[in-house]
Amino acid sequence: MAESARKDLQTATLARVENPPQDTSNLRVIALSVLLIFLLAVLWESSKAFARSNNYALNIVGGSVDLTFLNDSQLPHLGDIARALGEPAQRNGPPLYQDLAKSAVSTFQAAVFGFFIGGAIGFTLAVIFAHSELLQRGFLPYVVASQTVPILAIAPMIVIWLSRAGHTDLSVPFIAAYLTFFPVTIYTLRGLTSVPETALELMQSYAATRREILFKLRIPNALPQIFTALKISATASVVGAIIGELPSGIQTGLGVAILNFSRYYNQSPPRLWATILVSGLVGILFFSLIALVERLVVTWRVPGNE
């Protein structure tokens, strides 16, 4: 008895020795990220320096390339952007980074709200479509079509409708949800229906109900796909929230800041860039949060993902 157990342990251990997991320790990942940021900064400043020393024109075979986009007005020095963050944007106001932090929180809150609403809608739609081919055939095209209409065109309409209904405060989350639900629907549907045949037959051999099959087979099977969608939706919800702020008339938010600083760009170009950087950071933060949750939830190895 013990002999066969020992043999099993040997086999299992051998399997792991012959296929060692990749060495992607957290330290390495962080080091790589820092290196990439550093390289980007070097690229930024050196291309500016290069352009300036060539009078913002590059002479190559066939003509000259206009490099004015690299001048200090259109692409400020990184140092100038950093300085702008430390100075107030309004007379006697707080430093820009505080303003942007507040705006970021406001935008992030709306994005998260929209993310959960959109995620719930997307998930529900996927479950419905997974169980009814008829409904899927009928409605999926409209779901797809909803995303092809440019959000910049729809956003003002949504703001008007919601303010008529007395819910202007919901317009930004609503627009975030609008961009969120689609990836969740598509990927979840894929995950729910991509169940191996024998896994389904196994459930049928137990005379399992459709509900049991959904909760014990389809949904766990779909989790890796769902998280892929949620990561996409995380960034999409931030974009949606920023865009949604533009027509909504609200006072605080990254979209509002972008609007202001682009309107008054020439007063201080670095401010807009600072806002763009902060927006990117919010997106990255949200994405990383979802990726963290994924690592806690999806504890198993997915075939093809190892």
Add this chain to the structure above:
Amino acid sequence: MSETITVENVTKRFRGNDGITVHALDNINLTVKKGEFISLIGPSGCGKSTLLRVIANLIEPTSGTVLVNNKPAAQARKDREYGFVFQNATLYDWRTVIKNVELPLEIMNYPKTVRERRAREMLRMVELGDFENKYPWQLSGGMQQRVSIARALAFEPNILLMDEPFGALDEMTRERMNNELLRIWGTIGNMTVLFVTHSIAEAVYLSTRIVVMSPRPGRIAEIIDVNLPQPRGLETRDMEEYFHLTSRVRHALREGVGGS
């Protein structure tokens, strides 16, 4: 009545997407008594897996009837009268080994403590007691199949339906698993096993009766009684009768393909 499975005049035709009809099973008649170990053997396309699934009520026959434990196959499935083992272990990746074994018990509403106890017992029976908290991908193919067998027996059915369970394993592991299976079959008395296989040696070694099938359309070519002494063991494979039987099966297979 000691007839556990009765297959009467079962025919199955599949209509493919291209409009071509596949005649998977043609007028199959088979009776299985309680406690028998029946192998279904035949070349690809002979319908053996289809027949197994018709008996399991995972596929409806085009015509004919199937009785399992004196009930229609559909009722037997609803009453969970059998356990099914697939060629790939079909363990759920997101569940640990012990949770995989508990799956049917959850669906059949066993209370939690009973579930855990049963699952642990079954894992001990297949000698994987130390692996209960591992995940399927941490186990070798043979170990995964043992978990699959443990799961199939967790709710104590008296019929085991197996679809080429050891087909994906190497020869040595397969022989080990054959002995494991016979040991389990011997321990649990009165268990009826229907075993689909490609391997003549396996069929002769394991079974009390062998059903040789022929393809296009799927038919039973011959049924061969295996009178080798029980329990089977290493010495069985050295017996003359073993050799005769493998030859008989081989001939029946060849005739099934060549003739008809």
